[in-house]
Amino acid sequence: MTHCPNCDIEIPEKKVRKELRRCKTCDEPIGCIHCRTPGTxxxxYCALHDPRGPLKDDGLFNPSRKKVREIHDASSSRSDEINKLIGVFKEENKKLGKFDIKDRYDELERVLKPASDRLIEIGKPAVPKVIRLLIDEKKSWISHIAAYILGEIGDERAVKPLCDTLYADDDLSLKAADALMKFGESAMPFLTKMMYSLGASSCVNASYALSGIESEKSIDALIKGMEYRVRMSDWEFVNPIFLSIRGYSNNFNDKRALNYVKNIEKLQEKWLKLKNKHHDWLMYLPPNTETFYDVLGVDENGLLGDDKEIRLFLRGKYRGLERTPTVNLAYDTLKKPGLRWGYSWMLIHHEWMNELFEFLVGRREEEMGEIVEMEDMDPDMLFELFMSALKEMRKKKKSKFFW
Structure with missing residues (x-):
């Protein structure tokens, strides 16, 4: 009795010629009249001889499925089958090349899909060998597929090896983060700890993984991690974590994450309005070290009392100084309660808000494919640009769009 290589249906010998379909190019069996649609x-054709190009369409029969079935039938044990399937990975990897042939990864992924599906079907017994494949082949594209397999199996033994790959700044780390999302709270202890690591890659990749795990612990770790980085002025960490929090709010429609993001957006809008209205303050805001308080020689925290007392105190300081444009600007700003409050607010928030603004506008430039010359734009145009960048981000529904 002959079996269809695609759907495994039994075909009587006398009907094989009529019902079994073969590739027009290589004459290999590709299915039968029950699973293949006439006229398509x-x-x-098989996937290798698709006229549109090899392995472009997952709907075509993949000949490597035949090899996987032969391995299954010929293996003396489950362990033997796993070893042979791992051998298929290494064999195909040698054919397609190493890490620098990125444009051929999709081809490798399709060729190995039957073997990947079989390892996922085997499940936990395959985990040690797939972990070893992930570790030993970090510089080749099969490690990406190994990360995917581990995520689909979901055995907790894979959590630490996957987390270890997050320390790298490459595509594999993102594949590992995608896989870790499948583990849920069992990955949380490792990911939470990595939010405070010294390496930017590990922290950012961990935040991305957390954005795909629906848990109160995830958003708690993201918010605390972001606030820690703000206190430390680690701006290369802050902006990607902000995107992860936004991704979490969109992925799970989480109110806490959404409110946190909205509050930051309100800070951004307020900062931009103050920046545009008082551009002459910029030389006296972080990261510059001299402030208006330094110019007048007063302690910001020492300005106590009502507005009249503070104004008299500042006037006394002002009278003892040479009337330079800088001294005049500092005095005119600090003597008025509203301006003093706005300037003090900018001292706290300017550096972070400026970094975030440039980050968002930079991402907008990438999407638009054009450079935005912010120096040539008036305040209203800058505000409109920033708001359009935020609106575009609000449309995104999955965290993967934020990277």
């Missing part, structure tokens, strides 16, 4: 390319 899948009815006439």
């Amino acid at each position: 390319l899948a009815f006439r």
Whole structure:
């Protein structure tokens, strides 16, 4: 009795010629009349000989499925089958090349899909060998597929090896983060700890993984991690974590994350308005070290009392100084309660808000494919640009769009 290589249906010997479909190019069996639709390319070609290009269409029969079935039938044990499947990975990897042939990864992924599916079907017994594949082949593309397999199996033994790959700044770390999302709270202890690591890659990749795990612990770790980085002025960490929090709010419609993001957006809008209205303050805001308080020689925290007392105190300081443009600007700003409050607010928030603004506008430039010359734009145009960048981000529904 002959079996269809695609759907495994039994075909009587006398009907094989009529019902079994073969590739028009290589004559290999690709299915039968029960699973292949007449008039389609899948009815006439295998995936390797698709006229549109090899391995472009997952709907066509993949000949490597035949190899996986032969391995299954010929293996003396489950362990033997796993070893042979791992061998298929290494064999195909040698054919397609190493880490620098990125444009051929999709081809490798499709060729190995039957073997990947079989390892996922085997499940936990395959985990040690797949972990070893992930570790030993970090510089080749099969490590990406190994990370995917571990995520699909979901065995907790894979959590630490996957987390270890997050320390790298490459595509594999993102594949590992995608896989870790499948583990849920069992990955939380490792990911939470990595939010405070010294390496930017590990922290950012961990925040991305957390954005795909629905848990109160996830958003708690993201918010605390972001606030820690703000206190430490680690801006290369802050902006990606902000995107992860936004991704979490969109992925799970989480109110706490959404409110946190909205509050930051309100800070951004307020900062931008103050910046545009008082551009002459910028030389006296962080990261510059001299402030208006330094110019007048007063302690910001020492300005106590009502507005009249503070104004008299500042006037006394002002009278003892040479009337330079800088001294005049500092005095005119600090003597008025509203301006003094606005300037003090900018001292706290300017550096972070400026970094975040440039980060968002930079991402907007990438999407638009054009450079935005902010120096040539008036305040209203800058505000409109920033708001359009935020609106575009609000449209995104999955965290993967934020990277």
